[in-house]
Amino acid sequence: MFPLTKGKFTAQAHVALPAGTYEEEHGRKGFFGRSAHLYHAHPPTAWIRFEGKLRPHCFDLNRLDPTDRTEAGGAPLAFLGNPDVKLSVSRRQTPMPFYFRNADGDELIFVHRGEGVVETDFGPLEFEKGDYLVLPRAVTYRMVPRTTDNFFLIIESKGEFEPPEKGLLGQHALYDPSVILTPEPAPLLDDHREWEVRIRCDGEFSSVWYPFNPLDVVGWKGDLTAWKLRMRDIRPVMSHRAHLPPSAHTTFVTPGAVVCSFLPRPLEQDPEAQRVPFFHRNTDYDEFIFYHDGDFFSRDNIRAGMATLHPRGIHHGPHPKALAGQKAKTHTGEYAVMLDGLNPIQVLPAGEQVEWQDYWKSWSGQ
Ligand SMILES: [Fe+2]
Structure with a gap:
């Protein structure tokens, strides 16, 4: 029975779209599940009005002021969350005068600066x-x-962060397990100050x-540890003939969320292939993107340190300038961290305090 084909369509998704159409991928389970491609006569982001809670969000996280920016005893500030994951920013200027232990979840800390x-x-x-x-729970x-x-x-996250299944790509794709860095014991045995462990x-x-200093571990063994992955050690995959979905850039999986890294790479060379992300409406995930560095060409008015949240049920896709200018682009120069949340992210x-209220208008002029 499947795949069904009706009306105007292209056999290969994201390539040689019927003239005058805008392709939308309507897919389940992120980009892994059943999907349909819809060929619209108008960009699905060419809206003129919103009512109700649902809309695309954009935040200038540079404007967040966590207490740890000015107080050594301060804390990071949470700005988005759901029962599975919580997103916070720390602007810590000085070393923590205490140790911290998070018994509520595993932490993935991305060093933006x-x-x-x-x-x-x-x-x-x-x-x-x-x-x-990556700092496991507790x-x-x-x-x-x-x-x-x-x-x-x-x-x-309420669960562990783990590397993704590499599947057909093989275990050395995206990042070789050998580039993961793990700590060597370095007990602080001569430090006899009184130390607080804040839990x-x-x-x-x-x-x-x-x-005494509670970091007194002189040796350890096992398959649980803190670890580090450098974004610059990630080697993204691409296809020169068809745009790959964001899931091709998965870096970590955790129950309730997937974390992807977007890195500079050549764009598709096939003259008929789309070079910008296709429109989609996130049927099963809410999508958060943090813009780290580089040239964010598929989005207007986005600077490093800003972030977007595209909730399920509402479309997003390339901005009009990116869509119109895609043939002139040969490379993407952006560094970004994406988190897809399985449950709605609040x-x-x-x-709310650092939100760009008119972000939903940024697709106008299509
Ligand atoms: Fe998306």
């Missing part, structure tokens, strides 16, 4: 711009930045004090 070291039970991990730090850690203008995007459990903070009060 800054460098330093994160001390963990397993040993220290150096970090710099573009690093992903690992004791302390951020020790060497720079003062720092910006960390923190993704907290968050069920949303509440408690503290426990020791008369905008928290801090997010």
Whole structure:
């Protein structure tokens, strides 16, 4: 019975669209499941009005002011979340004067700006711009930045962050498991100050004090540890003949969410192939993108440190200028982190305060 074909269509998705049409991918399970391609006479983002809660969102996260920016004892600020994942920003300028242990979830910290070291039970991990730090639930850690203008995007999940299944691509695609960095034990045995370990459990903070540095692990073994992946070690896949879906850029999977990394790469060379992302309406996921660096050519008026949230049920796709100018582009120069959430992602009060209210109008002029 499937696939059905009706009316005007193209046999190969994203290639040689019927003249005057705008292709939309209507798909299930992100980009893995059943799908249909719809050939519209108008861009599905050419709306003129919205009513109700549902709309595309854009946030200038540079304007968030977490308490850890000015207070050594401060904390990151959450701006989006759902029962599975919570997204926060830390702007910590100075080393944490305490250790932290998150008993509520695993943390994936993306270093947007800054460098330093994160001390963990397993040993220290150096970090710099573009690093992903994975800190499993209840690992004791302390951020020790060497720079003062720092910006960390923190993704907290109820479940573990794991590498994706590479499937047909083979295990060395996207990133070779050997590029993953794990800490060496470095016990701080000569540090006999009184140290606080601040623990968050069920949303509440408690503290426990020791008369010595609690990072006293002299050795460890097992298959659970803190680890690091550098964005620059990711080698994206592409097809020169047909645009690949975002799922081809998956970096981490966690229950309730998938995290992808978009990196500079050549665009499709086939003259009939689309070179911009196709329109879609996110049937099963809410889609968050954090713009890290480079040239965000498929979006107008987006700068580094900004983020978008496209909820399920409503379309998004390339802005008119990107759609019109795609033939002139040979490469994409953007670095971005995407999170697809399985359950609806709510905008928290801090997010509302830094929202660009007219973002939904940015597709006008089509
Ligand atoms: Fe999307």
